[in-house]
Amino acid sequence: MKAVVLVGGEGTRLRPLTETTPKPLVPLMDRASLDFVLDHLATHGVLQVVLSSPHLESTFHPFIEARHGRPEIAWVTESEPLGTGGAIVNALDRLTPGEPFFALNGDILTDLDLTAMLAFHRERGAVATIALHRVSDARPFGLVPTEADGRVREFLEKPSDPVPGDINAGTYVLEPEALAGWKPGVNVSIERDIFPAVIASGRPVFGFVSEAYWLDLGTPEKYLQAHFDMMEGKVHGVVYPSPYLGAGAEVDPRAHLGRRVVLGPGARVGAEARVEDSVLHRGAVVGARALVAGSILGPSSEVGQGATVTGSVLGEGARVLAGQTAADARVPSSS
Numbered sequence: 001m002k003a004v005v006l007v008g009g010e011g012t013r014l015r016p017l018t019e020t021t022p023k024p025l026v027p028l029m030d031r032a033s034l035d036f037v038l039d040h041l042a043t044h045g046v047l048q049v050v051l052s053s054p055h056l057e058s059t060f061h062p063f064i065e066a067r068h069g070r071p072e073i074a075w076v077t078e079s080e081p082l083g084t085g086g087a088i089v090n091a092l093d094r095l096t097p098g099e100p101f102f103a104l105n106g107d108i109l110t111d112l113d114l115t116a117m118l119a120f121h122r123e124r125g126a127v128a129t130i131a132l133h134r135v136s137d138a139r140p141f142g143l144v145p146t147e148a149d150g151r152v153r154e155f156l157e158k159p160s161d162p163v164p165g166d167i168n169a170g171t172y173v174l175e176p177e178a179l180a181g182w183k184p185g186v187n188v189s190i191e192r193d194i195f196p197a198v199i200a201s202g203r204p205v206f207g208f209v210s211e212a213y214w215l216d217l218g219t220p221e222k223y224l225q226a227h228f229d230m231m232e233g234k235v236h237g238v239v240y241p242s243p244y245l246g247a248g249a250e251v252d253p254r255a256h257l258g259r260r261v262v263l264g265p266g267a268r269v270g271a272e273a274r275v276e277d278s279v280l281h282r283g284a285v286v287g288a289r290a291l292v293a294g295s296i297l298g299p300s301s302e303v304g305q306g307a308t309v310t311g312s313v314l315g316e317g318a319r320v321l322a323g324q325t326a327a328d329a330r331v332p333s334s335s
Contacts, residue, residue: 001044001045001046001047001099001101001118002046002048002049002050002094002095002096002099002101002102003041003071003101003102003103003104004049004050004052004087004088004091004095004101004102004103004104005024005034005037005038005041005049005051005104005105005106006052006084006087006088006105007022007023007024007034007051007052007053007060008052008053008078008081008082009023009024009105009106009107009218013218013219013220014026014217014218014219014223014313015313015315015330016298016313016314016315016318016330016331017296017298017313017316019315019316019332019333020298020299020316020333021059021299021316022053022059022060023106023107024037024106024107025059025060025063026217026223027264027279027281027282028109028217028223028227029227029230029240029244029262030240030244030246030264030265032063033106033107033109033217033226034063034106035067036109036238037104037106037108038067038071038073040110040111040112040114041071041102041114042069042071044113044114044118045115046070046071046102046114047070047071047072048071048072048073048074048094049072049073050073050074050091050094050095051064051074051075051106052076052078052082052087052090060075074094076090076091078090080187081187082185082186082187082188083189083190084105084189084190084191085179085188085189085191085193085194086182086184086186086187086188088103088179088190089179089182089184089186090184090185092176092184093184097176098176099176100118100121100173100174100175101173101174101176102114102171102172102173102174103171103172103174104170104171104172105170105171107216107217107218108169108170108171108214108215108216109213109214109215109217109226109229109230109235110171110212110214110215111212111213111235111236111237111238112131112169112171112210112212112214113212116208116210117129117131117171117173117208117210118173120150120206120208121173121206121208124149124150124151124204124206126173126175126204126205126206127174127175127177127178127198127203127204127205128172128173128174128175128178128195128204128205128206129172129173129174129205129206129207129208130144130152130168130169130171130172130195130205130206130207130208131168131172131207131210132144132146132167132168132169132207132208132210133166133167133169133209133210133212133214134164134165134166135164135165135166136164137163137164138158138159138162138165138167139158139159139160139161139162139163140158141158141167141168142156142159142167142168142191143156143163143166144156144166144167144207145165145166146166146206146207146209149206150206150207150208150209151204151205151206151207152195152199152205152207153199154196154199155168155191155192155195155196155199166207168191170216172190178194178203179194182194213229213234213235213236215229220296220313223296224277224278224294224296227244227260227279228260231243231244231259231260231262242259242260243257243258243259243260243261243262243263244261244262244263245263246262246264246265246266247265248266249263249264249266250267250268250269251263251268252269252270252272252273252288254271254272255269255270255271255272255273255274255286256273256274256275257269257275258276258277258278260276260277261275261276261277261278261279261280262278262279262280263280263284264279264280264281264282264283264284264299265282265283266282266283267280267281267282267283267284267285267297268285268286269286270285270286270287270288270289270290270305271288271289272288272289273286273288273289273290273292274290274291274292274293275292275293276292277293278292278293278294278295278296278297279295280292280297281296281298281301281316282299282300283299283300284299284300284314285301285302285303286303287302287303287304287305287306287307287322288305288306289305289306290303290304290305290308290309291308291309291310292309292310293309293310293311294310295309295310295311295312295314296312296313296314297314297318298313298314298315298317298318298333299316299317300316300317301314301315301316301317301318301319301331302318302319302320303320304319304320304321304322304323304324305322305323306323307320307321307322307324307326308324308325308326308327309325309327309329310327310328311327311328311329312326312327312328312329312330313329313330313331314326314331315330315331315332315333315334316333317333317334318331318332318334319334
């Protein structure tokens, strides 16, 4: 079994973290978030994954070289952004002709049972199967209505009013024939172009609804929530202590760490500092008597003595000087 993982998004909602690091490589607990995606695929028998991205491409190569074991990674260079559908079409020559494959967004944390989804796809003779996630408010996502047997009727635009329903969860099983007629090298959306065309043609497209954990990591709030959920055991097969301290992290005995705190490798928290509901990346520093709450501190960023940082995101190397306050701020990476 093979898979295509879409890692080309620019991660604009996570800036300034993504000014220097592609969104799939932003740390999640102790590893890049993409590591969790790849490990999950390997658990369900995926032997090879195709990755492609036009954004900060050079930063992916050290990650690929550092990966060991399965799945094997093949890289496809995108000279320009191809969209969610175009990237998959562009990878078809790396896949096995006539065999189904997984395609998925690289910024989703999920414990979806891919083995069950593939079996569902085959049992129904589908050309495409879309993982669906049930939400109480579909406004940010749009709706995917299905028949009683799971067949997808259509893709709907994002509703203006809060309504419950099934949304596209960003994981698919596809037959190569579902992409027939789409030319490589063309920017195409799988949601707006390919799926509506396949549905309109009468070919069988099914929705696979599950109760799996699912979270889009695209905003600071969701990014923080993913860490909290992992520490609280909400993601099947993932276990981390709470709070979590990476290798070489240092906490002064007089500092206070809340339960929902993650310190990356080499992060430091000074005397009488207080850190709550926050993630500190590699080498981040919180000075003495400082307060950090509901925030993300990028690599090698620093919060000075007595400073207050709440609801904020600091880019790589960013500084909040001693005694200053950053509230609901985005502090850019240092040049």
